[in-house]
Amino acid sequence: MSKEKTKKKGCVMWGFIYTGAFIAAFAISAIIKLTYHPLGDKYTVHWDETIGKVYTDLSYGDGEANKFDLYVPADATQETYGLAVYLHAGGFTSGDKRDDADMLKWLCSKGYVAAGINYTLFSEENPNANIYTQSIEIRDSIPFITAEAEKLGYKLDRMAISGGSAGHCLAMLYAYRDAEISPLPVKLVFGAVGPSCFYPEDWGIFGFDQNPEAAAAMFSVMSGKQITPDMFGTAAYDEAIKDISAVTWVHENSAPTVCAYGAYDKVQAFPASIRLDVALTEHQVPHEYIVFPHSGHGLQNDNTLYGTYMDKVKEYLDNYLGNAAGQQ
Amino acid sequence: MTLTQKRLLILLAIIMVAAVLGRLAVRTVLNMLLGGALFGGNFL
Numbered sequence: 001m002s003k004e005k006t007k008k009k010g011c012v013m014w015g016f017i018y019t020g021a022f023i024a025a026f027a028i029s030a031i032i033k034l035t036y037h038p039l040g041d042k043y044t045v046h047w048d049e050t051i052g053k054v055y056t057d058l059s060y061g062d063g064e065a066n067k068f069d070l071y072v073p074a075d076a077t078q079e080t081y082g083l084a085v086y087l088h089a090g091g092f093t094s095g096d097k098r099d100d101a102d103m104l105k106w107l108c109s110k111g112y113v114a115a116g117i118n119y120t121l122f123s124e125e126n127p128n129a130n131i132y133t134q135s136i137e138i139r140d141s142i143p144f145i146t147a148e149a150e151k152l153g154y155k156l157d158r159m160a161i162s163g164g165s166a167g168h169c170l171a172m173l174y175a176y177r178d179a180e181i182s183p184l185p186v187k188l189v190f191g192a193v194g195p196s197c198f199y200p201e202d203w204g205i206f207g208f209d210q211n212p213e214a215a216a217a218m219f220s221v222m223s224g225k226q227i228t229p230d231m232f233g234t235a236a237y238d239e240a241i242k243d244i245s246a247v248t249w250v251h252e253n254s255a256p257t258v259c260a261y262g263a264y265d266k267v268q269a270f271p272a273s274i275r276l277d278v279a280l281t282e283h284q285v286p287h288e289y290i291v292f293p294h295s296g297h298g299l300q301n302d303n304t305l306y307g308t309y310m311d312k313v314k315e316y317l318d319n320y321l322g323n324a325a326g327q328q
Numbered sequence: 329m330t331l332t333q334k335r336l337l338i339l340l341a342i343i344m345v346a347a348v349l350g351r352l353a354v355r356t357v358l359n360m361l362l363g364g365a366l367f368g369g370n371f372l
Contacts, residue, residue, distance in 0.1 A: 014335050018342050025343040029350030033372075205363075266363030294370075296363025301355065303370050 038303035043310050044102050045109040050074055052108040055152070060117075060144035066137060068117040068145055069097050071108035076153050082321040083145065083159040083184060084112040087138065087167030087191075091267070092131060092222070093122045095166070110317065113149050113156060117141050119170070122221070130224035131166075131244040135173040142174075143183050160188035160255075160321045162313075165268065165297065168194025168259070172246035172276075175255045188320040190258040190313050193297050195268040197245040198222065200232055202271035247272070250279040257287040258316050260309040262295035262302075288312045348372060 037044075045051055055070045073081070084107040088095040097104075097116030107114040119134040120126050146156050159182070163171040168191030174182070175189035200208040200215035208215035212229035220227045223244050231237040242248050257280055261273040277289040290309050294301040299309075329337075351372040359366060 018339060021339055022342050022346040025346035026350040026353070029347040030354045033351045033354040038370075262363060264359070264363035264365055266361070292369075294365040294368040296359060296361075298358060298362040298364075300358050300362065301364045301369035305369075 038306055039310060042307075043106050043314075045105050047105045047109075051105065054105075055148075058144075058148055060141040061137065063120050063137070065118045065120040066141070067097070068115050068141060069101075069104070070145065070148060070152070071104050071114040071116075072149065072152055072154055073108055073111050073113070075111065078111070079155065080157040081149070081154045082112045082187070083142075083149065083156045084108075084110075084114045084317070084321065085142075085145075085159065085161045085163075085171070086114065086116055087161070087163030087170050088116065088118070089163070089165035089167050090121070092129075092134060092166045092169075095121070100164070100167075107317075110314075112160075112317075112321065113154050115145050117145075128224070131169065131173075131222050132224045135170050135177070135244065138170050138174055139178045139181075146183050156184055158187050158321060159184040160190065160317065161186060162188075162190040163194065164191060165193050168192055169196070169244075169246065170194075172196060172257075173244065173249070175257075176246045176249035176251075177243075179255060186255045187322075188257075188316050189255045190316060192260040192299060192309070193262060193265060193268055194246075194259075195272055196276040197247040197272045198241050199272070199275075202269040202275070204271075205266050205269060247276045247279045250276070250283055250285065252283045252285070254280070254283060254285045256316055256320050257285060258290075258309070258312045259288070260290040260292065260299060260305075262292045262297055262299050264294070264296045267297035288316070 052071055052073045057067045058070055060066050060068055086100045086103050088097055088099050097118050100116050104114040104116050117138060119137045120129045122129040149156050161171040161174050171189055171191050172194055175186050179186040198219050200212060203209060203215065212232055216227045216229045219241060223241055225240045227240055231240065261270055263270055280287040290305060292299045292302040292305050299306055355372060356366065358364060
């Protein structure tokens with residue numbers, strides 16, 4: 001074989017090596033980025049019978065979606081327990097309580113009775129489901145959860161409610177709007193990226209600030225009420241949207257709050273979260289409003305702040321809902 | 329520096345660039361879906 005031919009063969013071989021190495025390194029790096037858990041095992045538990053037990057698909061109503069999962073701690077010796085509810089995300093149209101099993105197990109490992117609740121999602125089969133009807137289902141589920149826990153030997157005397165995105169929105173509605181009629185005192189609400197109010201000027205991400213017709217159509221579906229473009233900016237609109245705008249229900253006795261939002265959120269309106277922070281501050285509600293300056297709806301670009309958020313959740317749980325021994 | 333050493337150096341550089349691009353690609357896609365800044369915060 002000539003020297004030139006050998007050199008050419010070497011070049012081709014290294015060309016393949018370079019290409020293969022590029023593809024492999026690119027793919028491995030992307031997979032690590034996708035699967036890396038920023039907090040490691042800090043807020044997850046290895047679930048077994050020494051931690052607790054889970055009862056799934058317990059019913060709280062006649063609807064197909066009216067089901068909840070209950071995670072009860074292994075230690076059943078306490079006189080009373082705190083209930084920690086976590087509501088799933090999914091834009092009010094998808095998601096399931098099982099999506100948050102890790103969070104619910106972690107809450108249970110802290111000595112709380114934890115509950116994940118499904119609610120009727122907006123879909124072709126359920127065109128009348130909306131944020132308001134979903135919030136009513138959540139409200140109506142709590143007495144059933146309390147009764148079921150007691151049946152299992154866990155007397156509940158206080159609660160926290162939380163969630164992600166749509167679940168956070170519903171959690172805030174329960175905490176700020178429905179707390180006074182709750183069978184359990186609401187001690188805390190926490191969550192991330194949940195819409196707290198629906199003013200079209202805040203919703204530039206969907207162009208609603210420029211298109212009142214689109215805003216009216218969307219907010220009509222969300223609220224289950226007939227909203228027309230001419231209502232924006234009037235007391236009639238405020239009244240129509242009030243039932244699904246958690247921020248309008250904040251008052252001086254509202255539950256302490258931990259919330260996290262992404263400044264670049266493309267799914268829900270970040271400016272609406274500023275209104276929440278203002279309302280909580282004005283009413284002197286103890287709260288942590290954590291803004292992720294580089295992140296969107298997934299809070300995906302600020303891992304350090306995600307750790308801060310979870311540390312604050314733990315701190316507020318300890319301070320306001322009480323510890324595993326039921327002390328507050 | 330021998331030719332093999334040069335090739336290994338190039339290989340190392342390619343791996344590093346690919347690793348950075350892999351992370352950036354994921355971040356870009358997530359940012360497009362959810363919103364977010366391309367730089368700042370986490371390492372890529």
